[in-house]
Amino acid sequence: MTETAMRERQWQSKPRAGRGGPRGQDARRERHRGAPGDAVILYGWHTVTAALANPARHFRKLLATENAMRRLAEEGITPPLPPELVRPDALAARLTPDAVHQGLIAEADPLPSPDIDELEAAGLVLVLDQITDPHNVGAILRTAAAFGVAAVITTARHSPEATGVLAKSASGALELVPIAIVQNLARALAALKERGFLVVGLDSNAPDDLAALALPAPLALVLGAEGKGLRQLTAATCDRLARLDLPGAIKSLNVSNAAALALYIAARANA
Numbered sequence: 001m002t003e004t005a006m007r008e009r010q011w012q013s014k015p016r017a018g019r020g021g022p023r024g025q026d027a028r029r030e031r032h033r034g035a036p037g038d039a040v041i042l043y044g045w046h047t048v049t050a051a052l053a054n055p056a057r058h059f060r061k062l063l064a065t066e067n068a069m070r071r072l073a074e075e076g077i078t079p080p081l082p083p084e085l086v087r088p089d090a091l092a093a094r095l096t097p098d099a100v101h102q103g104l105i106a107e108a109d110p111l112p113s114p115d116i117d118e119l120e121a122a123g124l125v126l127v128l129d130q131i132t133d134p135h136n137v138g139a140i141l142r143t144a145a146a147f148g149v150a151a152v153i154t155t156a157r158h159s160p161e162a163t164g165v166l167a168k169s170a171s172g173a174l175e176l177v178p179i180a181i182v183q184n185l186a187r188a189l190a191a192l193k194e195r196g197f198l199v200v201g202l203d204s205n206a207p208d209d210l211a212a213l214a215l216p217a218p219l220a221l222v223l224g225a226e227g228k229g230l231r232q233l234t235a236a237t238c239d240r241l242a243r244l245d246l247p248g249a250i251k252s253l254n255v256s257n258a259a260a261l262a263l264y265i266a267a268r269a270n271a
Helices: 003-012 024-032 045-052 066-074 088-092 134-146 164-170 185-194 232-237 255-269
Strands: 040-043 059-064 104-108 124-129 151-155 179-182 198-202 219-224 240-243
Touching: 040 045, 040 164, 045 059, 045 066, 045 104, 045 164, 059 066, 124 134, 124 185, 124 255, 134 151, 134 164, 134 255, 151 185, 179 185, 185 198, 185 219, 185 232, 198 232, 219 255
Parallel strands: 124 151, 124 219, 151 179, 198 219, 198 240
Antiparallel strands: 040 104, 059 104
């Protein structure tokens, strides 16, 4: 866990009157699904203003510097609750030095997580198999928003919460791409297949090139963690495994870059 993530978790864990809730694994799932519990922390101009524009977001607190409040007014952004005026150093004290807050921090409820059977059986979804780095997941969400991905599916365990570093890395995409949280990924993939999705897992050792496959919608692309790749049961549940055929000496990419290339290939196949 990065220092920034640890600092954010400490802030979120401070007791709040009337904000009790379940604990353990069930609590984690419920937080993702929008039940009372720990707030998510959003910071940075694009991240916070995108959340302010999302009617599904419920805010608990908005902290802003004088410059940020002036900019909100100049851009015609009216927050749903009055911002609390604070000095820049007061915002910086809530985060670590590497966190760029740009004068805005918001404390909000988590967005609800859709169930698999609520996802429309059309278009494209991304499935993340225990990708734990919030920077990578945030970058994947940003790319997913750019390619019109219908949802990102990830697990309740071994995945970062949709807060702080992840939200900042997503640069507003957290408000645009639903995140479906599942307890068992193999069962989720089976449910997608029952609904007509072609499920394709990315594996650098797969015999087939992703660009050479027919990729009809609805399509689910499954990405594994860097180093470990797809877990055995995840890979076995996929309809097909495919590699990204790279011409250079390096045959593997950072997972967020691999997601971007795979989405580009899928988009071209369905153009």
